[in-house]
Amino acid sequence: MAIKQNTARSVNGEVTVEEFKEWLKRFDMDKDGRISREELRRAIRSIHKHFSGWKSSRGIQYADTDGDGFIGDNEIVNLVEFAQKVLGLQIVPY
Structure with missing residues (x-):
């Protein structure tokens, strides 16, 4: 997934x-x-996913x-897993 450098900033x-x-x-x-529920909702909405x-x-x-x-730095790995499973994002280690 490339992160576009435009103002929309979507993940593809x-x-x-x-x-x-x-x-x-x-x-x-x-x-x-930290990432709150509302902040996560905005992130999900920015990549045009339904039911944000x-x-x-x-x-x-x-x-x-x-x-x-909240999602803190130590919990981001869990959020990566969620993004892959539920949002269908392709996130690689490096």
């Missing part, structure tokens, strides 16, 4: 885990280093291992 093709993380950081609106509200809720449930309602 193949990306590395690091590229995915950098793309996701663009949606961290409060710059706290439902999918963002599921993504938080799937990836949030400490139960704080």
Whole structure:
């Protein structure tokens, strides 16, 4: 997934885990280093996936291992797995 360099910033093709993380950081609106449900919803919506509200809720449930309602750096691997399984994104290690 290539991350397009335009303002829409969509994820298509193949990306590395690091590229995915950098793309996701663009949606961290409060710059706290964590991804909230709303921020994840915006990211999902930006790649034109349907049911972004439902999918963002599921993504938080799937990836949030400490139960704080946010995806932190240590939980991003879980979110990568969710993005591959549920969103159909092609994310490679390097």
